[in-house]
Amino acid sequence: MSKYLIDTNIFIESAYRFYAFDICPGFWEFLKKCSQRDSIKSISKVYDEMTPNDSNLQDFKEQLKNKKFFLPIESISLESYAKVSKTLQTMQYTPLAIKNFSNGADYFLVALAYQESYTIVTHEAKSGNNAKIQ
Numbered sequence: 001m002s003k004y005l006i007d008t009n010i011f012i013e014s015a016y017r018f019y020a021f022d023i024c025p026g027f028w029e030f031l032k033k034c035s036q037r038d039s040i041k042s043i044s045k046v047y048d049e050m051t052p053n054d055s056n057l058q059d060f061k062e063q064l065k066n067k068k069f070f071l072p073i074e075s076i077s078l079e080s081y082a083k084v085s086k087t088l089q090t091m092q093y094t095p096l097a098i099k100n101f102s103n104g105a106d107y108f109l110v111a112l113a114y115q116e117s118y119t120i121v122t123h124e125a126k127s128g129n130n131a132k133i134q
Contacts, residue, residue, distance in 0.1 A: 001039055002039065002119060003038075003039045003040075003041075003116065003117060003118045003119065004039065004040045004041070004118060004119050004120075004121050005041060005042055005043065005109050005112060005113055005118040005119070005120050005121065006040070006041070006042040006046065006121050007042075007046065007105070007106070007109060007120060007121060007122035007123070007124065008046045008049040008050060008105055009122060009123045009124060010121055010122065010123060011046075011050055011057065011060075011061070012050065012057070013123045014027060015054055015056065015057045015060075016054070021054075021056040021057075021060075028060060031060075031064075032063065032064075032067075035064050035067045035069040036067065041069055041070070041071050041118075042064075042069060042070050042071070042109075043070055043071050043072075043073055043105060043108055043109060043112060044070045044071065044072050044073055045073055045104070045105035045108045045109075046070065046105045046109070047061060047064075047065060047070040048105070049104065049105050071112065073108050073112070075112070076108060076111045076112050076115060077115055079115075080111040080112070080114050080115040081107075081111050083111075083114055084107060084110050084111045084114060085102075088101065088102075106124075
């Protein structure tokens, strides 16, 4: 069975751009149903990054938290963190890009995805070579 981890930007981009609560309530109901499955989760760092000005999104994240949708990062092994860090070093990213990546939820999402064979669901896209040494 496939397993998925939801990135912060799925919630934020959806709420503010694609699937606003008043325009597409079915999307949010679908996510609530997904939150009941063990195969679709996110992590506590994503919960922390979701600092919306929108009360609907604030309420929604609290509902998901109450359903244990956000996994604790304490379950991520040191070996998984080390693997992600080592891989970043071999990809020739600038120290600033690595620092920015490591400070956010993405680092933890990737480590847990590596450890538990999750697929990460995100709106992020490659931004060119801006973060790599030229």
